[in-house]
Amino acid sequence: MLTISQMRAAEAEAINSGRVTGFELMERAGAGVVAAMAERWPGSDGITAAPYAGQIVLVLCGPGNNGGDGYVVARRLAEGGADVRVLALGDPAELKGDARLAFDAWQGATGPFTRNAMCAIADEAVARGQDWLVIVDALFGIGQRGPLDKVTDPVGALIDHMMGGAGLAPFTVAVDLPTGYDADTGEALARRPLWADLTVTFHAPKPVHGMPHFLDTELVIVDIGLPQ
Template sequence: MKMSLTDPFLLTPAEAAAADRETDASGIPIFHLMQQAGFAVAAEALRHFAQAERFVVLCGPGNNGGDGFVAASALRRAGANVSIHLAGRPEELTGAARLAWLEAQTPAQSFSSYQPHPGDVIIDAIFGAGLSRDVPPEVTDLITRVREVGCPVLAVDLPSGIDGLTGQVRGAAFQAQRTVTFVARKPGHVLMPGRIYCGEISLAPIGMPTRIARRHARTVSVNDPRAWKAAINVQQGDTHKYKRGHLAVFSGGPSHTGAARMTASAGLCAGAGLVTLASPPDATLVNACAMTAVMVREIADLQDLKMWWASGKISAAVIGPGFGVGEGLRSYVHASAARPMVLDADAITAFAERPDELFALAAGSEPRQILTPHEGEFARLFPDLAADKTIGKLERAKRAAERAHAVIVYKGADTVIAAPDGRLLINENAPAWLATAGSGDVLAGIAGANLAQGIPAFEAAAAAVWLHGEAGNKAGVGMTAEDLIRHIPAALEDLLSWCRL
């Protein structure tokens, strides 16, 4: 089994600042952390940019600039050609950054005086993770000049211009080839587009005790098995199909059955003991001819559905893929509201004009619904949150989950999983080729299978998103949704083997 798991531990910029202060108060000075950070940057520069004719260190007025001063001094001692450019005047520096400047004993030039040349390697130590406003014009101009010449950029903590909390570009940002960060990654390293702007990321220890850092990490983590391993059902020798749950998937009409069939097949491959495709009468023959291990049951109307639910044989449901938008779908959701349920695609759009009706169905109970909107569906269901440019994807997902009383899987290259109680995970294992028709239907089926097996909604959603990404990696470039389904068992075997450890 080969499984690469990066450290899920993330610190928001505010949490990182609080951890710095506690570390300083514990007897480990900020200046010591700064020195270790600067040494790590210099080592990274020498290791990966040996071809540099000159290292140009761009220093901001805060602690990120202090890291840059230390790195410049270390590079000069190593025999490198180094030039320092500073935002503002040296006499305006304070605290540990001023100490680092005094130790550097090197004159600094202004940003405006720097003209990039081929052969320069930029060490970007201007702003780091704490940036929460647009970069000033002089930095925008500098970014433009560096980009035009094509100088490689090594970013300190985060590329200047990337918001450390949201991953968004604040006006303009350096495109780094590599980024060195410290103690833990920030959300801006994992969220888009920050993830792309960072290039390759190295995580350097700088002497901060892990116990202090982890004490302040309260907001968000990367989505990987360590976040939900305890909730996963590792199959034992005495298991049988009824113990593994019975998943219902609802099909659309005769010309719209493909999405639901993919959802049902994915649910079966992902571990549900039984899967039944609930089919309208005019689509029953189409579905029956196409399915083998998945059962097909004719559900003609709401009365049929209520009788099926009353039988007590269904553990969870997925509704939405290919179903069609309208009152019929909403009535099915109302009739199914007491069950664990994944609402995907049409089931989200159907409530776009009356979202409070949907949210009221899950109020006052443990979350049992998983909503899986992509960007457009999220905007339809939560238009005010989608339009609020003052908040990032994490905050939008968090508020949406609280409002909906449901787990939100806010899909994209940086899918965010949010629980009504405030838990947040960012997924990062999904390959770009998952962006293909039917991929979301497969994800809904995996999540439904997890719910059917009794996994709580947040953990069911998070595990489904991760497994979906792993199956995509195994399927490879050019995969289709059908390929993705075929690779679920191998990804699941890797996951279960890891969970047994």
């Protein structure tokens, strides 16, 4: 188990050694998320390699490296045939470093991070006959700081819209950890933190993953090639 500072130090040591670039780590992380999703896709037989093909998938990307992971996830899902809808928190043109590289590689459309945009995507999924809408939470990861109500409230409104009779069930995948929690302490950083059905983290679990409020969430740890 690694704290935020320990995880960042492990990544920095690997990058500074020249063994791997930050973008390569991001690519491995995104690929690992998609692989974990494919194995657990709601309604899937567990055999189909790309059970998301033809389905609308919502990817929420933040303004940093966690968002960069999200753009990698979006690109790889689209390459597998998914109808990926990306909504960006903040202006993607202001992304820096590896996250900007991931955004540029995505090349797909990016919409606004608003309740109306989210609910419109859910309504389209209903019209398509989908039973589930898979939502990827790639907003902040381990680096989040509160308060985050302005971020979590629109997503909460989307969940309420879906559960209020739309006939569409949410399945949320958190990249590193759900938005609205401190990775070291488990402290809630919003009045309504986001829920995850599946959390995919990298290299090692973080302290928050072992806390009681996450015991009902499946956790997958992806090896991204950092030294043990």
